[in-house]
Amino acid sequence: xxxxxxxxxxxxIRAFINTWLKDxxxxxxxxxxNFDAKLFEHESCCDNPQIGRNRDHTMGLVNxxxxxxxxxxxxxxxxxxxxxxxxxxxxxxxxxDLERYFKVNYEEKLFNNIGELRQFMQEFPQxxxxxxx
Numbered sequence: 001x002x003x004x005x006x007x008x009x010x011x012x013i014r015a016f017i018n019t020w021l022k023d024x025x026x027x028x029x030x031x032x033x034n035f036d037a038k039l040f041e042h043e044s045c046c047d048n049p050q051i052g053r054n055r056d057h058t059m060g061l062v063n064x065x066x067x068x069x070x071x072x073x074x075x076x077x078x079x080x081x082x083x084x085x086x087x088x089x090x091x092x093x094x095x096x097d098l099e100r101y102f103k104v105n106y107e108e109k110l111f112n113n114i115g116e117l118r119q120f121m122q123e124f125p126q127x128x129x130x131x132x133x
Contacts, residue, residue: 010119012106014124016097016101021058022055023054027093028049030047033046058091062127065089068086069130072129075131076132076133085130086129087117088117
């Protein structure tokens, strides 16, 4: 995937995600192994095979995040003592691909500080568990 570099990190993330969602490779969301129908006839790839494409896994996770938002004790998704709270939930392959993309192309971490994580949560509410940040 080739993208034009930008100084706006969220714009770069959005462009990457939009392209990433178009990948039609079938794989297991649990172990990350690419799906091969011939091999799968005889044995599964792992103990919890979740076969799908990027779009399938992302839509499942977005729906799960919506349900989690409704089930949390409060809008901030914190526990009763407010010592821990839920943050984001993102497909494992998307997270690893985003981290690799920023390391290779920008020579930096995906999230350098808590401010960038909060900005991500604001820009991409489908990946956050809390209703409010």
